[in-house]
Amino acid sequence: MAKPATRRLLGGAAAVVVIALLGWGVYQAFRPVHDPVQGQIEAQEVNVSSKVPGRVGQVHVQLGQAVKRGDLLFELDSPEVRAKVAQAAAARDAAGAANQKAQAGARPQELVAARANWERAQSGAKLARVTFQRVQAMYAEGVIARQKRDEAEAQARSADELATAARAQYDLARQGARPEDKLAAAAQVRQVAGVVAETDAALAETRIMAPAAGEVTKVAIQAGELAPQGFPVITLVDLADVWAVVAVREDEFQPYAKDTLHQASIPALNVKAQFKVTLVSALPAFATWRAARPGGTDLRTFEVRLRPTAPVPGLRPGMTVVFER
Template sequence: MQNLQTMNIKTVSFALLAAALSSCSTPVEKGIEGKIKRDAITVTTKVPGRVAKLWVSEGDRVKQGDTLAVLDIPEVDAKIAQAQGAVRAASAQYEMAERGATANQLKQLQAKHDALKEQYEFARKSFSRVEAMFADSLISPQSYDEAMAKFQGARAQYDAVVAELAEAKSGVRIENRLMALGQQERATGALREAEVASDERYILAPADMTIETISLHVGELATPGYSIFNGYLPHTTWFRFTLPESEIGRVQPDAQIRVFVPYLDETVEAKITAIKQLARYADVSTAYPDYQLEEAVYEVKVRPVQVAETDKLLNNATVILNY
């Protein structure tokens, strides 16, 4: 009788143990792990220079237009000086072209005109006498040719000074004025370009942002396009989850859900805003992916309903989506 009771007790114990093991082996549905994300922003340089001053530190929140750093660019200062000299020279050249000949130049041309006119009149009268004497055969053909040559030379000089004086009085040719104007505009453009490059020594915040990392220190060289500051835009918090195609049907766009933040032990009301396929397996952010490699993987983008209240959340911290 005692042996029978002992066997019954053992049978019940084994049954209870089997039930316990069976209960433990039942899969427990777990939430989907994801990450906290924010829209990032990068501040780069346009001209090369050395960092002369840093006005912010990592973790600072800045407003759009705030000065983040100042670069030392001595080459730009030299270009500005050169451009200023070119502008002054071109402006003087254009002003001279606009005004034409000065009063003293006109006086000199008038005196030259009067002198050549007298020489021309004298040569004309002398040639008239020689011409009459040649008609009466009183002089040789050689003397007649010499008198004619002097008369024609005097007339050519007089015609030239008449044209020169007329041009001086009428002003500079339009082509010369346009050429001088073009040189002035070119020099002004070069000066403006140098001034714009000089303004680039001040690295300004392109938008309201939180500084996450600073890549350079004072004295280091920043090349064009180099990323000096990296940060995040405010009020842009969102949650990123990944799901295989076998489970993607369990979430729907625009669905209202809750996201649990383990490190704060808080729940955030959120909404599914986008679902898109990922191109590479490496883009998966779930800690324990449980699906076949041939399955397509999708990114689920979730935004909190009250975005401003999630600015306190740490970037890339783990969150859980329960569905």
């Protein structure tokens, strides 16, 4: 038989154990429980479109295909663009020919013809002057009438004027185009060159290249369909630029301050990874949590973006990511 003192000691110890267990149970029942924060993986997307409208001639990629920057994605068939290119090329040739003509001046044959006209006019003027002198002498002697003398004088003056005009034509042929005409012709060439560059750029826009590396996740238009200007024909996703997005209530936001590090599990890959908070922004006003007690304040929800601190093989947009608290 145990002594009474021993029995009292054992009973007290048992009571302490029971009280401790009851306290632990109450604590576990009423302590705050923090559920894991669940988010989703997102990635940078690029919508590829054309600056010119046209009919899709050929699509060179397929869904799920990985492309590099500069790879040909699709081509447009645009007769209107080809016609503008041909018009611009013809205008360029015409402007170039006009400019060459203005800069070169008259041809040698034109110079020879102008000089011959001037010399012929000079000879005619000289003959007209001699004839007038003879008629004048005869008029002074009273041999012919004044009318004949006046006609001879008019013919001499007309011949001199014709010789002067022929000399001016010869001088113009020697000098070539005026400086203003040369400048205008050169400016026309530059203007047409701009038009040619514009049409060449439009033609280049019918061959659409990948602006960045990525994976083809959407092909909105197939060959033979019309593609409006600026319509996203192909969507690329950059799997090297991924992040996790979680929504955190305002009263639970403190652990997710910018630049903080967090461990997360990715169920689809059955791996854990470390993420770093890179962006925090408040969601629109309708995304709020009402206070549970009367007289409290609304609790806003924040969008938190976290990027993996190291590449995670196989990580793709849409995967679930779970952050433990």
